Amino acid sequence: MSDATAQANADGAASKRRLGVGFWIAVFWLFIVFFAATFAPWLPFKDPDNNYIVSGERPPYAPSGTHPFGTDQDARDLLARTVFGARVSLTVGLVAIGMGMLFGGFMGIMAGYFRGWWDRVISFVFIIFLSFPALVLAILITALLERSLRTISITLGILSIAPVGRIARATTISFADREFVLAARTLGAKNGRIIIRELLPNVLIPMSALALLGMAVAVVAEGGLAFLGLSVEKGPTWGKVILTGAGSRDLQKAPWIAIIPIIVLFLTVLALNFAGDRIRAYFDVRETAL
Amino acid sequence: MAGTGKAHLRDGDKVLSIEDLVVEFKVGRDSTVKAVSGISFDVLRGETLGIVGESGCGKSTTGRAIMQIPPPTSGSIIFEGAELTEMTSSAVREARTRVQMIFQDPVSSLNPRRSVRDSVLEPLEIWKRGTKEERNKLVDEILESVGIDPARAAESKPHQFSGGQCQRISVARALVLDPTLIICDEPVSALDVSVQAQVLNLLEDLKEKFGLTLVFIAHDLAVVKNISDRVAVMYLGKLCEVASSDDLYARPAHPYTNVLLDSIPEPDPEADHSVGKIVGEPPSPISPPSGCRFHPRCAYATDICTRQEPQLRPMGDGHFVACHHPVETPVEIR
């Protein structure tokens, strides 16, 4: 490509290099959700499991001053349930992606940098993980162990290792071939230093963008598990709240019992996806034409 | 497998001495690429040795073998009196402080996420040389001597510089450890003509200022002639001809060297631009031809060329050629 067209393309890319208003809106929404979820027990939300029945009126109650999101058919406050549900869903998302990045990332980088025997073994492990049907694993674990937040999070965490690991491996391979890694070796750097100082910053950024996307997937996955009755037993989760609402006979008269939690879930997943994509585009470093 | 002989090795203060270097790679299950098949050469202190050849001749592989990345299949590499192939990996790592390398792609040679100044500082931090102030001072001095503003280097990443500037930065990085020998692997091939001239002049200046010895690997003969004292021509893993720069170009003895020189487009419309006498395609390094590896494409090849590998023979004045029918007559060894 000539320098001029490269310049034209680079200028087009320059506009992508600002994070943009949309990014900050997404971050703002995520901040609200995380803040509310983290400090829920100390914030003035109602009790998510309590039945706020008003005598004389049959629930579900429409959104009002006392119940900003309304209540479900058992007169439980939807705002509280959504917020406390967020605690579960977001925890699941964070643990899942955390495990993925930590174990998957580590294995992927080892495989991508050292290649050879390491690569063969680790890639094989990834294939095994990926071949295992996720649903079957979830059912197995929940059947054998309790359906607690810990087990569900770890299950989804285990399922994240291989996808994240493969991306880490591919990214590491593409960078390990570059001349600056070779240069580091000729300068006398040891393998550990090369991995941490040269590869990690380059690999981490595409992986972090992926992390946000992965969180979105985990949150939706939890919703799916809830629909199958496999999610956390105690307390509300987004999946359970949506399920309760969607399965109710009152859905037509009181659409908010499902629609509101669905919208919250949707916006959160959208925000995660969008922010993740903007970060990826922002850090996509362009190289100069010579 | 026979190499091309050692008649051309010299006495004197040798920074680098390579003997019978062989580098082979396994490809697939049964084939091996015979990238370098038994070459020997030496580099005297303060000299610039140019290694020239077309793609697949093994020149880059040779450069990397000297750095032991990866270590060669066999052969001896003596750097400042020490045999590199027999060293432990930590000793090799230590030796690397005295022999550095510059690569072809200037932008890719620098970590894209790090400021350029940090990349130049890195070697000093790896080896923990000097105090923090001393390191910073050295880095600033060297950046200035290659023509890069240190303040700008501190706040900018590689993609914000041009190709020529990135190459200067790579040179600076190679210099901070005060090496004896710098191996330049096609350092100007990816640069524009006018930028190329700047980098070549810079290398000459720095060589003088820091007392460096250079090995300059390239495919552009005019560039190699300009910067080298002595030139070695490689073809398919073997040495064809070794001579001083001026001598090689004035009296090329090997048919391949002749063809190479004839093929270069001179910027002179009056020059003869008809093709040199080469035929056919470069053969595969997996199954190279028998005897002299150039014989299938050589206009002067005879029967002996298919059977026997020619050894380097003196032509006088430090000029050596590995050919059964050199274009000039070889000198009698007394």
Next chain:
Amino acid sequence: MNKNDIIQSDRRIESGEPLLELIDLKTHFKTERGLVRAVDGVTLSLKRGESLGVVGESGSGKTVLSRSIMGLLPSTAVKHGSVKFAGQDIVGFSAKQMRHLWGAEMSMVFQNPLNSLNPLMKIGKQITEPLKLHLGMDKATATATALQLLRDVRIPEPERRLNQLPHELSGGMRQRVMIAIALACGPTLLFADEPTTALDVTVQAQILDLIGEQRRDRNMSVILVTHDLGVVAGHTDQIAVMYGGKLVEHAPTKTLFANMKMPYTKSLMRSIPKLSDPSHTRLATIPGRPPDLVNPPLGCNFAPRCMYALPKCHVEEPPLTPTADPKHVYACWYPVGSPEFEKRDAELQATGYMPEDFSAVS
């Protein structure tokens, strides 16, 4: 343009009219930062069978020029001026109209043959496709023609190659295949955009000779775009030197090398290492970097980097002026040979072409 137009154009060209005429061609790209003036007013003409070399470095606009003529630009490009091919102005042609010309009348050989050939399509098919499309040949005729083309470009064992994939061939052979594809429908104009930069020097020589041979055999015009003055020296009839999107010097090849007028061209020559020079010859360099095409400097584009520039150069843009030979034009206020140039050149020679006031490095 349909077949009748082409036949009529052929007749006109036989009578001496140029095959290609560029009149003040400008190509600008709309970008966020502003208008990138990639090509900023180029006027040239080329006769049938003639070969033009377009020489320049990165950012000179040489590649954009050839693509502007071919009509291969992204949608952000805006063209002004006129491009007359066989008498007809094609500058405003849509892609649909240009498709009639591509392959059949004008084609292009690109720099990197590995990227330009479809890696999953057999060589034979890549050649027969344009034959079937443009010339309406049936399979048998197309295959026979493809075979002959492979022989014309001197590929050994052409029958075997028809069924091979690009990665099975060497770089030089792939480039020959590219040339065969480009020549398949018998174009009258061939663009070669840095056709040999990615190749070894021995292969380069063979490819350039091949292009020259085909040019003579087919009475085809060739535009050779390159940064290498050596390549154009031996294979072109006329040379256009571009800098910062402008045509800065244009002359018949022999005249240009014998009598360079533009200091840029002269400096470029001086910065190339030549085999005829002894080793360790100090190379003259051109300091600085190519101009910003969005905000080109006032006056002459090259003035900020020109060691011979005087105040007027930074203010007024020099027009294209002919020398005694009307075919040789250049754009410079103080060209090589003028008293101001010679005076400055003597000063510079004394310092070995390393003036102290030029601290700009590129």
